[in-house]
Amino acid sequence: xxxxxxxxxxxxxxxxxxxxxxxxxxxxxxxxASTPATAPFAVVGADVISVADFQRALGVAMRxxxxxxxxxxxxxxxxxxxxGDDVVNRVLLLNEARRRGIQPDRARIDAAVKGYDxxxxxxxxxxxxxxxxxxxxxxxxxxxxxxxxxxxLVKAMPEPAPAVVRRYYDEHKELFxxxxxxxxxxxxxxxxxxxxxxxxxxxxxxxxxxxxRLLAGADFGELARLHSGDRSAPQGGEMxxxxxxxxxxxxxxxxxxxxxxxxxxxxxxxxxxAILRLDDRRVARQRPFDQVRDRAADxxxxxxxxxxxxxxxxxxxxxxxxxxxxxxxxxxxxxSDKPCAS
Numbered sequence: 001x002x003x004x005x006x007x008x009x010x011x012x013x014x015x016x017x018x019x020x021x022x023x024x025x026x027x028x029x030x031x032x033a034s035t036p037a038t039a040p041f042a043v044v045g046a047d048v049i050s051v052a053d054f055q056r057a058l059g060v061a062m063r064x065x066x067x068x069x070x071x072x073x074x075x076x077x078x079x080x081x082x083x084g085d086d087v088v089n090r091v092l093l094l095n096e097a098r099r100r101g102i103q104p105d106r107a108r109i110d111a112a113v114k115g116y117d118x119x120x121x122x123x124x125x126x127x128x129x130x131x132x133x134x135x136x137x138x139x140x141x142x143x144x145x146x147x148x149x150x151x152x153l154v155k156a157m158p159e160p161a162p163a164v165v166r167r168y169y170d171e172h173k174e175l176f177x178x179x180x181x182x183x184x185x186x187x188x189x190x191x192x193x194x195x196x197x198x199x200x201x202x203x204x205x206x207x208x209x210x211x212x213r214l215l216a217g218a219d220f221g222e223l224a225r226l227h228s229g230d231r232s233a234p235q236g237g238e239m240x241x242x243x244x245x246x247x248x249x250x251x252x253x254x255x256x257x258x259x260x261x262x263x264x265x266x267x268x269x270x271x272x273x274a275i276l277r278l279d280d281r282r283v284a285r286q287r288p289f290d291q292v293r294d295r296a297a298d299x300x301x302x303x304x305x306x307x308x309x310x311x312x313x314x315x316x317x318x319x320x321x322x323x324x325x326x327x328x329x330x331x332x333x334x335x336s337d338k339p340c341a342s
Contacts, residue, residue: 042084042324044091051328058083077330084324092316094143097150104145112141154312155305160297168300169289175299176287180244182255183280185220185237190229191272200268207266207273214263220277229272241282251276 041054061083062071071079113134120126126133160168169176187210189203210223221236232239244252251274254264258278266273289296 040325041328042088042322044088044322045095045320047091047095049087049091054084054087054328057087061086077332080329081332084329088322088324089313089317090147092313092320093147093150096312096316097146100150100153102146102149102153104142105149109138109141109145113138151309154309157301157304157308160300165293165297165300166289168303169292169296172296172299173286176292176296178285178287180284181241181282182244182247182278183241183282184239184255185224185277185279186230186232186239187220187224187228187237187275188230188233188269188271189227189266189273193270200273203273204266204268207275211263211266211275214275220263237277238279241280 039051040048041051042049058080061079065071065079116126116134116137117130189206189210191199191203206227210227213223214220221238224230224233224237228237230237244255247255248269250267250269254267254276255278258264258276260278260281262278264276264278266275268274
């Protein structure tokens, strides 16, 4: 649902960008290139979703997920179908919100309009077309508000009983494992990433020389204070405990092989050339229930709420007559659930 909301909100911004002349061209699916924009993409009960509606949602989703790049061919057919299902679900959920008598949040909508006025106050196009554009944008904001309020209502769960929380913890202990932590010291020979290769070569040579001195018995902290460009240098290179998953990949691979108090070979990282010392290693451990009781309750509520939301969508889809014109999708090989080879 969060992805759907981001796509829908992006559609509002797309409309606004169009009126001030900042919108980018949306590449339509090749299969739909010769199809009139008003032609139906899908029929959901009494509602018709046009090809233009689908193309707009697809364009927004593509920009959100792929940052204006073309989606990988192997993913595109599946991605189209995900967006198509999302557009259909949106219609079903809007109808359900209206059936339940949910009303849009007028205060938030008015605040959004004021924000647009402030953002585009210097745009001549906005001043000329404001009323026309708001006539399209405000209904969109109303629909987003309905969907948000429906989602909150459906996902709202009461505080779980203690026995429920305990059972959730017992069944999902992997969610409550404190990852391995390491305490490192570092000597960082800083190099700007854009520096020429000669500077990188020089840093590596210096790193080898420092490493040789360490193996000969030189004090790590003293060399860190003399040579390191890291902010830990005044402390002799000592850093706080860090979860293994938070380390850059290049460093993580080195640390994995180190024994306590062992010094690594020089390793190239984004900021330069680093020499690491493993000062301590705290193994991953299971956190006891008493320490994570509140988090377990919160995770149970989230999981149950998400389950209820998915069940509602499944129920609505099962009760509705849905017809999608799949000619607007790239071909998909059903056996492998991957795009068919051309």
